[in-house]
Amino acid sequence: MAKAARRTKSAPARRSPRRHARQTGATIRRPKRPIKSNETIALPKWLGFLSHPLLKQMAKRLLLILVIVGFLAGLWAARWPQLLATKTGEYLGRQGFSVRHVEIVGLHHMDRQAIYDIASTQQNLAMPLVDLNAIRDRLLRFGWIEDARVSRRWPDTLVVDIVERNPAAVWQYHGHLRLVDNNGIIISDVDPHASPDLPLVIGAGANLHLEDLGHLLEAAPSLKPMIDAASWIGNRRWDLHFASGETLSLPEGNEAEAALVRFSHINREHHLLERGYVKFDMRVSGAPITARISPEPVKKATKPAKAADPLVSDRI
Numbered sequence: 001m002a003k004a005a006r007r008t009k010s011a012p013a014r015r016s017p018r019r020h021a022r023q024t025g026a027t028i029r030r031p032k033r034p035i036k037s038n039e040t041i042a043l044p045k046w047l048g049f050l051s052h053p054l055l056k057q058m059a060k061r062l063l064l065i066l067v068i069v070g071f072l073a074g075l076w077a078a079r080w081p082q083l084l085a086t087k088t089g090e091y092l093g094r095q096g097f098s099v100r101h102v103e104i105v106g107l108h109h110m111d112r113q114a115i116y117d118i119a120s121t122q123q124n125l126a127m128p129l130v131d132l133n134a135i136r137d138r139l140l141r142f143g144w145i146e147d148a149r150v151s152r153r154w155p156d157t158l159v160v161d162i163v164e165r166n167p168a169a170v171w172q173y174h175g176h177l178r179l180v181d182n183n184g185i186i187i188s189d190v191d192p193h194a195s196p197d198l199p200l201v202i203g204a205g206a207n208l209h210l211e212d213l214g215h216l217l218e219a220a221p222s223l224k225p226m227i228d229a230a231s232w233i234g235n236r237r238w239d240l241h242f243a244s245g246e247t248l249s250l251p252e253g254n255e256a257e258a259a260l261v262r263f264s265h266i267n268r269e270h271h272l273l274e275r276g277y278v279k280f281d282m283r284v285s286g287a288p289i290t291a292r293i294s295p296e297p298v299k300k301a302t303k304p305a306k307a308a309d310p311l312v313s314d315r316i
Helices: 002-010 017-024 045-051 055-078 080-094 112-122 133-141 206-218 256-272
Strands: 103-107 145-153 157-164 167-173 177-182 186-189 198-204 229-234 237-242 247-249 277-281 288-295
Touching: 045 157, 103 112, 112 133, 112 157, 133 157, 167 206, 177 206, 186 256, 198 206, 206 256, 237 256
Parallel strands: 103 157, 167 198, 198 229, 247 277
Antiparallel strands: 145 157, 167 177, 177 186, 229 237, 237 247, 277 288
8 A cells, every 4th residue: 555655646747738838938829610501601681681581592603694695705705606696698609599690670761781780799709798777878879769679589689779859840050940839859960952841940959949839830730831940048037939930939938829820810711921021020029010021022032042041040
């Protein structure tokens, strides 16, 4: 027992790690706490809606859509769609689907060769690669063409359907004669020696008032065949020129129609035309007609043979 007691007494005391560290000056390293796989990070209450299953599913779908859109945008930036379409068109062209014929429909006045020259630039080109809009835009530059439709007729024909403008009058301004439609759009120049049988309108802006002139002349149908030309004066009223050489000055606005009807009635009763008068003035509404007599016999007027010699002065 004594030996056992001595053994026990002589055994060194076991020191705690904290005490040993204080004596030696070493730092205590605590073992890291293992993170459990099912442990989650708590979100603030105001972000609690982010954990909703439906919202997570929507976020996954949105991410997938963004990836697909980004991929397609990359292909478009690399011009893959255009390259694929070009290669496909070239392949079809080698298989016989190329432009070999041009068919023009609806052309009556304009030169057919001018239309054919534009459309034929696409010949021997693969049908899918023909730029129909480019052809149409070039055709619409012609004054005669109001509208144009270009289409493909497989396997090898381009069809050009033309809608031409209807000429309504010849417009004389600054010594030039131009063919215009009812809207005043210039169709083409007119050869002074081959002027068409259409009304002649004279002066700045006269081409833009053809519709008003037509309504005015319809008010006096008995005088209409006798009127050879009309001058638009000061951008406000008309002077009518009769084929027998007289000029009738009408008032402005709505009063012009009433004045023309009145003149028609008086002419029917007293035969004012072809009696030596050169001008009738009705610009003052309700006033008597002022007439001016020519000192020389009146000769029947004709349309100008040259653009430089207008029927009346167009300097307004």
